[in-house]
Structure formats: C-alpha cells, structure tokens
Amino acid sequence: MRIRLRQRRHTVAGIALLTALTTTAALPPAAADRHEHPRGDGLSATIRYTEYGIPHILAEDYANLGFGTGWAQAADQVCTLADGFLTVRGERSRWFGPDAAPDGSLSSATTNLAGDLYFRGVRDTHTVEKLLATPAPAGPSRDVKDAMRGWAAGYNAWLKQNRITDPACKGAEWVKPVTTLDVAARGFAISVLGGQGRGVDGIAAAQPPTAGAREQASPSRDEIAHAARELFSQEDSDMGSNAVAFSGATTANGRGLLLGNPHYPWQGGRRFWQSQQTIPGELDVMGGSLLGTTTISIGHNSRIAWSHTVATGVTLNLHRLTLDPSDPTAYVVDGRREKMTKRTVTVPVRGGADVTRTQWWTRYGPVVTSLGAQLPLPWTAGTAYALNDPNAVNMRASDTALGFSKARSTDEVLRALRRTQGIPWVNTIAADSRGHSLFTQSQVLPRITDDLAARCSTPLGKVTYPASGVAVLDGSRGDCALGRDKDAVQPGIFGPARMPVLKDAPYAENSNDSAWLANADRPLTGYERIFGTVGTPRSMRTRGAVEDVSAMADKGGLKVADLQKQQFADRAPAGDLAAADAAKTCADLPGGTATGSDGTAVEVGQACRVLAGWDRTMSTGSRGALLFDRFWRKLTATVPADKLWKVPFSAADPVRTPHTLDTRQPGFATALADAVAELRGAGIPLDGKLGANQFVVRGDKRIPVHGGTESLGVWNKVEPAWDPKGGGYTEVVHGSSYIQAVGWDGGSCPVARTLLTYSQSSNPDSPRYNDQTHLYSQRKWVTERFCEKDIRRSPALKVVRVRG
Structure with missing residues (x-):
C-alpha cells in the first residue's frame, strides 16, 4: 500500500511539473468537526x-479528488449549486x-415552505448523519465519505479564493460555505426523488382530522387508476433517456459500442457537468456527473462505457393505516395499538414569524395526504396512509458509480450492482471493449411481489397496482410486511437475483419503457409488476428506437460514427405513421376548411400541402415539422390512445402496432384547424423552418434547436416551452443533455464523442455558457480527450493547481 501511494504521488507531481501551474493561496486551519465547513488543509488537485x-x-x-471536483464544479455552477444547498438545508423560505x-x-x-418543512425535518432528525454512520455495504464506503468531505472543502476553497460574477447570485448573502453533511x-x-421526494407536499400538509371536520369525497376507481398512471407516466416526466449498447457481433471490430442520451432538465440542480477523474493506479474515468455529486454518473473508462435510463420500477408503496377510534394519531397492527411519532419542525420565513408544523411518522414511513395533485389520500377519523420509500435508507449510489468507474467489463458492472445495490430509479445499459453488452433494471424497489399485492392490497391498491405498479397494502396486518431477500443489502427490497437482466x-x-423489449427478439419476462409491464403498448419513442437500433444491428459493421448519426437523425416516428394519412384526409375536407374548437371555420388547404411535403424529421431546416408538432399535440391530447389508430396494439407485434391513423375521429379536423389557426395567429408561416421557431436565447442570440417532443417519438428528445408571442418554442425545459457515443478502435484508448447540450456553465458571463449549445444546434460533437497523450496535445490546455 505504501509503494502504491508513493507511486500515485510521484505521478501527480510529475504531471504537475510538466506545465506551468497556477497556485492558489492556502486557507485557514480546518475546523475540528469534519461536519463543520471543511477548509481543505493539505488537500490539493491538478485540474x-x-x-x-x-x-x-x-x-x-x-x-x-473530491476537493478538485468541488472546486471545478463551483467555478462553473456556483449559483446553481448554492441554490440547491438552500433546498436541502430547508432555508428557501428564509431567503x-x-x-x-x-x-x-x-x-x-x-x-x-413545503420543501423546507420536509428537508428541515430530515435535518432535525439527523437522518443523513445516521446513514453516513452505517457501515458499508449497507452504508457508504470510506472512499465515498472522503470524496464528500473533499468536495465540500473544494467548493469552500473556490468561494474563499474567487469573486462570483454570475448575476444569479452575485453578492447574495445566501451563498455560503457548505459542510460534508x-x-x-x-x-x-x-x-428519494422517486419516493418521499414525490410526496413532499403531502408529507408537509398531513394533519390529523379535527372533530366535526367534513370528509373529502373519494374519487372513483377510474379516476384513481388514471391518477396513478399519470403520476408515474414517463410522458409527463421531466426526466427520461435513451441508451443502447451494441455487442461485438454487430460492430466493425468485434468490440462493444454505447450511445447514451439522457433527457434531463436544462436548468437547475439536475444538470449534468462533464469531467475526467483520475487517481493514478486507482481510478481513471470520464463522463457526466449530476451537480453536487462526487462521482461520474454516466461515462466510461478505458474498458467499459455505461449510461442510465429512467426506469419504470415504482420506488414507493403505501400502507393504509387503520386508526384507533379514540385517537387519529395512533394505528393498529395485529390488534396492537402503536402511537405515531410526532416531529415538530420550525422553518424561518423571510419577513415574518417562523412557521412551526408537525409531521407524523409511522413504522412504515411518513403519513402522507397526497401524491402529487392527482392522487389525494385523505386522513380521516378511521384511515390514514403512510409512504414507504426504501431509498430513504439508501446512500449507496456513489459506491455503485465508483464500482462502474473501476469496472473492466460488463460482468464487473453487474458485480458492482450486486455488491452495492445503490441505484434508486434508473436502468443501466453498458458495453465493453471485449464486445459484451448489458441491460439491467437493478433498482432499489419495495419488495412488493405480485403474491403479496394479491394477498394484502386494499380496495385502493387493487386499482392502483395493476394500473401503475403503486401498491397500497393493509398496514394493520403484520403478515403484509415486505420481508427480506437473502441477497438484499437491506430489508424490504428485492435482491439482485430478482432483477431483469x-x-x-x-x-x-x-x-423509458419497461424491461420487456430491451431486445425485441429476446424479450424479458417473469418479473414482478412493480418493475413494469409485459405485453403492453410501447411509447412512440420506444417503437422508433427499437426500429432504428435493430436495423443498425442487422446491418452490422457499426462504428462510433453510426451512433452519432442515430443521435441526430431527428426522425419523427409519429410522422412516418400518420403524416401521409393526415395530409390525404386534410386534402379531402369539403371546401378545404375545418372547424376549430371555438366553432370557427379555418382554411386548411395550405396545411395539407405542407404536411404532404414534410420530410418527417425534426431538423432545424425542416418545413412542416412545427405544423405537425402542434397538430399532433392537440390530437393526442383529445383523442384517447385506443381510439387514435385503426389497427390496435398487438403483443405479438409490439413495435409495429398500433398503426394507421383513424382520421374519422371528430378530434382530427378540430386539432388540424386549431393548429393552423394558432400558427397564423402567432404570425408563424405554416411552412416555416423548425429552427426559426424552436430555439433558445443565449445572450442576444437565438440558437436553433432540433429534436422533438415525447409523443412524436424522436430519439433526440426535447421538451420546449411554447410562447407564440415570442415566436414559438423559445426555451428547452428538458431533453437531450449529456450525450456520449463510445467505442474502441483496437487500442487501449477509447474513441468517444460527447456533447453537453446546455454547456458547462449557467453563468452568462462565462465563455462556457453556450459554446456546446452552438455545437448541438449544428449537430457537431466534442472529440473527447481521455488518454494522457490526447490531453497534452490539446491546443486549449490550461493547467491549474488548486489547494486549500
């Protein structure tokens, strides 16, 4: 160990001496308590x-390494990071x-206020400190805790040594040093984003009923089923992804290929940030990290590449509590009375008195009175609901990411998943230099088997579980406990042997569909409903993706360049299925007019010709793309999916069905008329180029954006904000983010092309504010510099020595 450490130090020192270094001033001595603001005495890194x-x-x-990562993230994203730390401290109301x-x-x-009440409760009960103190593998490893401590010290060192120029927080008092905690x-x-994070409003609002209070009317079974489906729908989610791994049987050189295309928010604290992390002899990995995290979330090393996609596994379940008739804050399990735990939380508020509220917790988790706006869970005199989130005791995701970062094969990726079991809400797709491919839905999920759901579901659960995978169990029965798999690292979750692979x-x-059609010729079955569905309709994006990648695999001889073409082909599968029928029916409308939803007759003759001539892509130069987009959104919002097509879905042909647009539906002509009227009213030509009306504004410049919305099925997904007065889609809310196409050319150095669509910095005064966004607009990529020789050859090379 001493020899290895000495070798690392000599390597770091040797590289540091190769180029001129900028050395920063040292900080005052560190505080004795490592949870206080770390100041990084003796910590340093070369960037x-x-x-x-x-x-x-x-x-x-x-x-x-954590020190260098925290310093570099602060340099690019200090305001976004500082804003997020206010959230987890429960201090947003104060400022x-x-x-x-x-x-x-x-x-x-x-x-x-709702967020502060939740996160102050987490802080007051020392939830995170207890998780940090849990021994590995159930808790985080020493390496991860060291990286967290270093990250905090690096962030604080940057604050101490630099002046903030970002107008989002320049001079703001709320930008303060952070702690390891x-x-x-x-x-x-x-x-907990997929669990307690979904129920924050319902946790904060949960209060026992008062005497004489009127009970809420219960929604119908159909309303409940719809609400549960909507709550966990990928179509309305602000996160998604595509990823594909190709095995060596399909590639030009017999090695693997991976294309990762996560769809994440373009603003705020879930942005990716790109870097390479190297500890000589221990770690060498490159990719995208979620801001504020210490490890690479999606990336590659010299032997393997991996990406994630948001999974269909439902990361929470509910327990219906049978309450003591004399006390609505006590519940009964197997005939025995248990008192809820009362948590009193106080939140400071700007310009007013502190707000104090009570939260109520049970053996199952917090009492919750809603999941989103769609699914009310009323607390009555006889019944309440508690939310179980197994990821609330999971602080292992960073160890899983480290396991990926050090893996040398897809088998080692699987071993890392089985050892750490830290992935909360995503699938993993990987390829390696030996030609292996991997898909696995290895998530931390409540251990809800179909048998348990059948035995223990409440009447509500009998609706929500089949519809969405949300189990609602009878909390009054001890035999309805979740139990434990022998290979699970914590109780109440599935072990690795149960995961789809x-x-x-x-x-x-x-x-972002279930594991069923990860490969259409080798469908995955046999998993529990909570993981996702089998034999059900696939999204338009899944259908288009499987068509594309299966055709690529059949063709063979694949290279990284083929992945790049797939990423930016911008094919709209919905257009391929429906545009010709829409144009033909449009042309046959009597008098060339259609009646809009307001009863106005709209001339649509030009629209028919535009739709007929559209190239079926969402390219910036495409004419007709915007018209079809607006028409399709309106049509699918009013016509149910099972009424949209003449040929229904068939599980025997899930990629090609349903198909043939049913233009006889009354909503067809209405959607067409409304789309035409909308564009004309906004002064937008029906045949205008997409890029003229789908763009982002950075500084004083419009940057055209290609890609399309979820319902169109475009691989290169973007979800833009519609502003007809501003000229159309004037900002991307979420969509393609950190993109990577990775392969191996026969040598030890991987071939990687990457792109961070929104660029490294959200500071408009930074040169890294929009440089990669311009590349994205032009379908250009960054040629990654992973190997040492390539880093040294960079014409832009700048070396900075940072230290505390």
Whole structure:
C-alpha cells in the first residue's frame, strides 16, 4: 500500500511539473468537526482544462479528488449549486419567501415552505448523519465519505479564493460555505426523488382530522387508476433517456459500442457537468456527473462505457393505516395499538414569524395526504396512509458509480450492482471493449411481489397496482410486511437475483419503457409488476428506437460514427405513421376548411400541402415539422390512445402496432384547424423552418434547436416551452443533455464523442455558457480527450493547481 501511494504521488507531481501551474493561496486551519465547513488543509488537485472547459482532475486519493471536483464544479455552477444547498438545508423560505415555487430539481415541492418543512425535518432528525454512520455495504464506503468531505472543502476553497460574477447570485448573502453533511444531504435528496421526494407536499400538509371536520369525497376507481398512471407516466416526466449498447457481433471490430442520451432538465440542480477523474493506479474515468455529486454518473473508462435510463420500477408503496377510534394519531397492527411519532419542525420565513408544523411518522414511513395533485389520500377519523420509500435508507449510489468507474467489463458492472445495490430509479445499459453488452433494471424497489399485492392490497391498491405498479397494502396486518431477500443489502427490497437482466444481446436498448423489449427478439419476462409491464403498448419513442437500433444491428459493421448519426437523425416516428394519412384526409375536407374548437371555420388547404411535403424529421431546416408538432399535440391530447389508430396494439407485434391513423375521429379536423389557426395567429408561416421557431436565447442570440417532443417519438428528445408571442418554442425545459457515443478502435484508448447540450456553465458571463449549445444546434460533437497523450496535445490546455 505504501509503494502504491508513493507511486500515485510521484505521478501527480510529475504531471504537475510538466506545465506551468497556477497556485492558489492556502486557507485557514480546518475546523475540528469534519461536519463543520471543511477548509481543505493539505488537500490539493491538478485540474487540466481542455476544449470547451472540460476539466481533467488529477489527485492522489479520494479526498483530494473530491476537493478538485468541488472546486471545478463551483467555478462553473456556483449559483446553481448554492441554490440547491438552500433546498436541502430547508432555508428557501428564509431567503425567498414561503410561497415562491422552487425549481423542482431536488423534490416535487410546489412551495418553498413545503420543501423546507420536509428537508428541515430530515435535518432535525439527523437522518443523513445516521446513514453516513452505517457501515458499508449497507452504508457508504470510506472512499465515498472522503470524496464528500473533499468536495465540500473544494467548493469552500473556490468561494474563499474567487469573486462570483454570475448575476444569479452575485453578492447574495445566501451563498455560503457548505459542510460534508450538505453534500451528503444533496445525494439523499436525489436518492428519494422517486419516493418521499414525490410526496413532499403531502408529507408537509398531513394533519390529523379535527372533530366535526367534513370528509373529502373519494374519487372513483377510474379516476384513481388514471391518477396513478399519470403520476408515474414517463410522458409527463421531466426526466427520461435513451441508451443502447451494441455487442461485438454487430460492430466493425468485434468490440462493444454505447450511445447514451439522457433527457434531463436544462436548468437547475439536475444538470449534468462533464469531467475526467483520475487517481493514478486507482481510478481513471470520464463522463457526466449530476451537480453536487462526487462521482461520474454516466461515462466510461478505458474498458467499459455505461449510461442510465429512467426506469419504470415504482420506488414507493403505501400502507393504509387503520386508526384507533379514540385517537387519529395512533394505528393498529395485529390488534396492537402503536402511537405515531410526532416531529415538530420550525422553518424561518423571510419577513415574518417562523412557521412551526408537525409531521407524523409511522413504522412504515411518513403519513402522507397526497401524491402529487392527482392522487389525494385523505386522513380521516378511521384511515390514514403512510409512504414507504426504501431509498430513504439508501446512500449507496456513489459506491455503485465508483464500482462502474473501476469496472473492466460488463460482468464487473453487474458485480458492482450486486455488491452495492445503490441505484434508486434508473436502468443501466453498458458495453465493453471485449464486445459484451448489458441491460439491467437493478433498482432499489419495495419488495412488493405480485403474491403479496394479491394477498394484502386494499380496495385502493387493487386499482392502483395493476394500473401503475403503486401498491397500497393493509398496514394493520403484520403478515403484509415486505420481508427480506437473502441477497438484499437491506430489508424490504428485492435482491439482485430478482432483477431483469439481458446479457450479450446484439443490441440492448431502453427508452423509458419497461424491461420487456430491451431486445425485441429476446424479450424479458417473469418479473414482478412493480418493475413494469409485459405485453403492453410501447411509447412512440420506444417503437422508433427499437426500429432504428435493430436495423443498425442487422446491418452490422457499426462504428462510433453510426451512433452519432442515430443521435441526430431527428426522425419523427409519429410522422412516418400518420403524416401521409393526415395530409390525404386534410386534402379531402369539403371546401378545404375545418372547424376549430371555438366553432370557427379555418382554411386548411395550405396545411395539407405542407404536411404532404414534410420530410418527417425534426431538423432545424425542416418545413412542416412545427405544423405537425402542434397538430399532433392537440390530437393526442383529445383523442384517447385506443381510439387514435385503426389497427390496435398487438403483443405479438409490439413495435409495429398500433398503426394507421383513424382520421374519422371528430378530434382530427378540430386539432388540424386549431393548429393552423394558432400558427397564423402567432404570425408563424405554416411552412416555416423548425429552427426559426424552436430555439433558445443565449445572450442576444437565438440558437436553433432540433429534436422533438415525447409523443412524436424522436430519439433526440426535447421538451420546449411554447410562447407564440415570442415566436414559438423559445426555451428547452428538458431533453437531450449529456450525450456520449463510445467505442474502441483496437487500442487501449477509447474513441468517444460527447456533447453537453446546455454547456458547462449557467453563468452568462462565462465563455462556457453556450459554446456546446452552438455545437448541438449544428449537430457537431466534442472529440473527447481521455488518454494522457490526447490531453497534452490539446491546443486549449490550461493547467491549474488548486489547494486549500
């Protein structure tokens, strides 16, 4: 161990001496308590910047690597990071008022106060400290905790040594040093996004009924089923992804290929940030990290590449509580009375008195009175609901990411997943230099078997579980406990043996549908409903993706360039299926007019010709793309999916069905008329180029954006904000983010092309504010510099030595 450490130090020192270094001033001595603001005494890192401000961080151990990572993230994203730390400290109301809405990056809270009440409760009960103290493998490893401590010290060092220029927080008092606990709390918030994070408003609002209070009317079974489906629908989610791994059987050189295309928010705390992390002899990995985290979330090393897609596994369940008739804050299990745990939380509020509220917790988790706006869960005199989120005791995601970062094959990726079991809400797709491919839905999910759901579901659960995978169990029965799998690292979750896995298929692809069709020729079955569905209609994006990648696999001889073409082909599968029928029916409308939803007759003759001539892509130069987009959104919003097509879905032909647009539906002509009237009313030509009306504004420049919405099925997904007065789609809310196409050319150095669509920095005064966004607009890529020789050859090379 001493020899290895000495070798690392000599390597770091040797590289540091190769180029001129900028040395920063030292900070005052560190505080004795490591949870206080770390100041990084003795910590340092070398950061080598290449084109587009991509940092290559070199350090001798995990604490120093964390230091360099925290410093470099702060340099690019200090305001976004500082805003997120306010969230996890429960201090948004103090600085911005209780009624303002947070950006939604770290929870579903609709107001600052609701989010603060939740996160102050987490802080007051020392939840995160207890997780940090849990021994590995159930808790985080020493390497991860060292990296967190180093990250906090690096962030604080940057604050101490630099002046903030970003107008979003320049001179703001709320930008303050952080603690190791703050960094860990941010990781906790990301882990529970799919569980407690969904129920923040309902947790904050849950109060026992008062005497004489009127009970809410219960929604119908159909309304409940619809609400549950909508709550976990990928179509309305602000996160998604595509990824495909190709095995060596399909590639030009017999090695694997991977294309990763996560769809994440373009603003706020769930942005990706690109870097390389190197500890000589221990770690060498490159990719995208979620802001505020210490590890690479999606990336590659010299032997393997991996990506993630948001999975269909439902990361929470509910327990219906049978309450004591004399006390609505006590519930009964197997005939025995249990008192709820009362948590009193106080939140400071700007310009007003502190707000104090009570939260109620049970053996199952917090009492919750709603999941989103769609699914009310009323607390009555006899019944309440508690939310179980197994990821609320999971702080292992960083160890899983480290396992990927050090893996040498897809088998080692699987071993890392089985050892750490830290992935909360995503699938994993990977390829390696030996030609292996992998898909696995290895998530931390409540251990809800179909048998348990059949035995223990309440009447509500009998509706929600088949419809959406949300189990509602009878909390009054001890035999309805979730139990434990022998290979599970924590009780109440599925062990690795239960996870859907597909190894060495010619292609393994996922676009946020269930594991069933990761490869259409090798469908995955046999998993529990909570993981997702089998034999059900696939999304338009999944259908288009499987068509594309299966054709690529059949063709063979694939290279990284083929992945790049797939990423930016911008094919709209919905257009291929429906545009010709829409144009023909449009041309046959009597008098060339259609009646809009307001009863106005609209001339649509030009629209018919535009739709007929559209090239079926969402390219910036495409004419007719915007018209079809607006028409399709209106049509699919009014015509139910099972009424949209003449040929229905068939599980025997899931990629090609349903098909043939049913233009006889009354909503067809109405949607067409409304789309035409909308564009004309906004002064937008029906045949205008997409890029003229789908763009982002950076500084004083419009940057055209290609890609399309979820319902169109475009691989290169973007979800833009519609502003007809501003000229159309004037900003991307979420969509393609950190994109990577990775392969191996026969040598030890991987071939990688990457793109961070929104660029490294959100500071408009930074040269890294929009440089990669311009590349994205032009369908250009960054040629990655992973190997040492390539880093040294960079014409933009800048080396900075940072230290505490």
